[in-house]
Amino acid sequence: MSCPTYALPAPPIPLAYLGSTERKKMAIDISAKLLNDKKVIAALQDLSNDKVDKAIKSxxxxxxxxxxxxxxxxxxxxxxxxxxxxxxxxxxxPKIRNGGNSAFIWASQDPVTANSYGVKQNRRGLGVTFYKGERKTIKRGFIAKVCH
Structure with missing residues (x-):
């Protein structure tokens, strides 16, 4: 009979910890510059405000x-x-807000466990690599095996 393994949640690490008690918001600004493209400029001048709004939302x-x-x-x-x-x-x-003029992506509140980082049990505790090339040991850490 095989037993499922569970590792303790990893300690919160800035940037690596996606979950939190508050939702995080990221803003992305998009800007464009026209460089003397006469055909594009003429086409934009012919557009009505409704078409421009629809193009921005799209x-x-x-x-x-x-x-x-x-x-x-x-x-x-x-x-x-x-x-x-x-x-x-x-x-x-993504959630579209303000009539399609902005979009929000929320991070979940679920913590990232040590299993997600490729944890390995060793003699001193748990060996975890949070960032590539930086192996850390959580002293006296362990992986719990639960058998029913």
Whole structure:
């Protein structure tokens, strides 16, 4: 009979700890500059305000759909030793607000456990790599095996 293993939650680490008691908000500003493209400038002048608003809302919605991937990529590029699927699981789907003029992505309140960081039991405690290349030992830490 195999027993499931459970590791204690890792101590909160800044940036690595996706959950908290408060929701975190990230703002992304998008700006564009036209460099003397006469066809584009003429096409923009022909648009009505309704079409411009619709185009802005569509652009924000499109950018929000790919935000989880970019957040996960940014955290991994910073050296965080978590799988992208675990990072994305800690992020909620984008919420469009203000009539489509802004989008919010909330981080969940679930803590990241040591198992997500690839914990290994050793003689001194738990060996955990929070950031790539930085192995830490949590003294007297242990992995609990629960058998029913």
């Amino acid at each position: 652009g924000i919605s499109s950018a929000a759909r790919g935000a989880k991937k970019h957040i996960a990529g940014g955290l991994k590029a910073g050296g965080l030793n978590l799988k992208s699927t675990r990072i994305k699981a800690g992020l909620e789907d």
